[in-house]
Amino acid sequence: MTDIGPDPQYSPPYLPAAEAAALAARYDLTQVGVRPGFGAYVRELWRYRHLTWTLAKGEFVAENQDNHLGWLWSVINPILLGVAYYLIFGVLIGTRGGIDNFVTFLTIGLFVFIPISSALASGTKVLISRIKMIRSLTFPRVILPITVTLSQFVSAGPAFAVLVVIALLAGEPVTAEWLLFPVALLIVFFMCLGFALIGSRLVHAFRDLGNLMPLLTRLLRYVSGVFFSLEASIARFDGAPDWVGHILEFQPVAVALTLVREPMMAEFPLRWETWAIASAWAFGLTLVGFVFFWRGEGSYGRA
Amino acid sequence: MAEPELTGAPSAAIDASRVPSVVASHISITYRVFSPGRSEELDDPSDETGPLRRMLRRTSPGVGVREVEAVKDVSFVAYKGESIGVLGRNGSGKSTLLRTIAGVVPPTSGQLWLNGRAALLGVNAVLMARLSGRRNIWIGALAMGLTPDEVRERFDDIVEFADIGEFIDMPMSSYSSGMAARLRFAISTAVVPDILVVDEALSTGDAHFRDRANERITQIREQAGTVFIVSHNAATIQSLCDRALWIDGGRLLADGKPGPVAGLYQRKYGKNRHIWRERYAEIHRVIDQQGLEGARDLLRKWEPEGGW
Structure with missing residues (x-):
């Protein structure tokens, strides 16, 4: 059959690439779909700071509006979860392991781990789950992992308030160290942000990695000392080399939990190494993550 | 950066007397599609290979990724003040191409330059369906680069143009398709973009809204912007545009006055x-x-x- 195709009269004229580039340069057009310079990218992010905050709030609202009690669930849920875990690990199995104030210990572990795990789960998938938004609006894509992490911490706000109340009820003495509690949370936030930045580009490039994330969070939940004392467990290993213990104790999630426990609980005195290592993780992960994510800008949205 | 030296006569594709707003140079866009995709030959009943052979050849279904070349080597130059219709059947790659022009889907190869800011307006321009119209206006307007003060200033105009009444505080998932389209149109034209890409948004909405939308598109055109309008309806293109592109199977087949280009399109797909x-x-x-x-x-x- 004859192809009724193009008509030579109206076929688009050939446009050599060099001439196109010259024309663009002459009128000072901006090229799209390419990675901006690092400085420009940071400035761009700053210009879009209001959008970041509005999106994070929106995310929080969207997550908590589909039922009658609305955002109250972000308070009720952690309390119920705390009770359940207390019954399982505190009463039934008994992982106390020499901790005096196990209730506070467990609550901190749980409430801090929840935003970490959600940031890992939804933060790493964000370039896939927000594809429609990416394909309809132009903005620096780094906003998306930032937004998701931010929204997880906004959602966790009520839980953190509950946490303070529980610590008071459980008889922890109020000291000046409590002022470090928000600082600790800030450090944890930047750790999560780093995870989300690195993970989201990886998952975008190899999306099968997204299926390993639940496994990773579960693993982290059990090795990071959420509901048992890591120190006591490490001490039980006979003849294990020191560095195994150090890795277990100072991997980001474990050190994050210790970081929050130290100012809040009298039985965990403040140690400089916890704070130094945690800050190093937070700073390093965020910086590496931001640069890593920026390197992929200009490729997001196609997959 | 030194300007590349031009050799010989300038290309016929460039009109040196006008200011370009979009320069597309050999753009190709490849999508990754995750699907249990296998070529149809495996299900061919006349396949005479033995059952064992077939089983071995049948790589596990449900595994794999396919690459779809949606746009192949498209080049053109658009100028300020032009209103360009893009014709093509469903799946011809026209929406993909326009998303790239709007700067939201980066091209796989080739280069694209824009003069100013592009905004995409379309049925697929999903904001956050679970959020209220109010929040979506904020998100959309901030994403277009407005400052919070500017958003506050234009908020009422946007609401009025969208004409959605008390639904402004309801989640967008409760909107009718016409209401959602109106809101999206109102948001994306709140700032006059330098390049407006309209992706079949005008097909939804009632007659009054269509009139107002056309009026607004004309306004944008008059402000020296460039408008791209996607449609598979040749009549729409002929009435709204002064230039047309015909995309078929990812290739740019024709570029010229809307009349003849629409004629070519109809030769291939029209009722005659x-x-x-x-x-x-x-x-x-x-x-x-x-x-x-x-x-x-x-x-x-x-x-x-x-x-x-």
Whole structure:
């Protein structure tokens, strides 16, 4: 059959690439779909700071509006979860392991781990789950992992308030160290942000990695000392080399939990190494993550 | 950066007397599609290989990724003040191309330059369906680069143009398709973009809204912007545009005045396509028998204004 195709009269004229580039340069057009310079990218992010905050709030609202009690669930849920875990690990199995104030210990572990795990789960998938938004609006894509992490911490706000109340009820003495509690949370936030930045580009490039994330969070939940004392467990290993213990104790999630426990609980005195290592993780992960994510800008949205 | 040196006469594709707003140079866009995709030959009943062989060849279904080349080597230059219609069937790659022009889907290869800011307006421009219209206006307007003060200033205008009444505080998932389209249109035209890409947004909404939308598009055009309008309806393109592109199978087949380009499109897909198919067959026969001159006579007879 004859192809009724193009008509030579109206076929688009050939446009050599060099001439196109010259024309663009002459009128000072901006090229799209390419990675901006690092400085420009940071400035761009700053210009879009209001959008970041509005999106994070929106995310929080969207997550908590589909039922009658609305955002109250972000308070009720952690309390119920705390009770359940207390019954399982505190009463039934008994992982106390020499901790005096196990209730506070467990609550901190749980409430801090929840935003970490959600940031890992939804933060790493964000370039896939927000594809429609990416394909309809132009903005620096780094906003998306930032937004998701931010929204997880906004959602966790009520839980953190509950946490303070529980610590008071459980008889922890109020000291000046409590002022470090928000600082600790800030450090944890930047750790999560780093995870989300690195993970989201990886998952975008190899999306099968997204299926390993639940496994990773579960693993982290059990090795990071959420509901048992890591120190006591490490001490039980006979003849294990020191560095195994150090890795277990100072991997980001474990050190994050210790970081929050130290100012809040009298039985965990403040140690400089916890704070130094945690800050190093937070700073390093965020910086590496931001640069890593920026390197992929200009490729997001196609997959 | 040194300007690349031009050799010889400038390309016919460039009109040096006008200011370009979009320069697209050899753009290709490849999508990754995750699907249990296998080529259909495996299900061919006439396949005579043995069952074992078939089983081995049948790589596990449900595993794998396919690459789809949605746009292939498209080049064109658009100028300020132009209103360009993009014709093509469903799945011809026109929406993908326009998303790239709007700067939201980066091209796989080729280069694209824009003069100013582009905004995409379309049925697919999903904001956050679970959020209220109010929040979506904020998100959309901030994403277009407005400051919070500017958003506050224009908020009422946007609401008024969208005309959605008390639904402004309800989640967008509760909107009718017409309401959602109106809101999206209102948001994306709140700032006059330098390049507006309209992706079949005007097909939804009632007659009044369509009139107002057309009015607004005309306004944007008058402010020296460039407008791209996607449609598979040739009549829309002819009434709204002064230039047309025809995309078919990811390739740019024709570029010119809307009338003739729409004519070409209709030759291939319109209701008289069988007639044109016969005519083309006839032309090829004439070319074989009498050479090009005879064919030209025939074409002049069919299309007197064609300039053959």
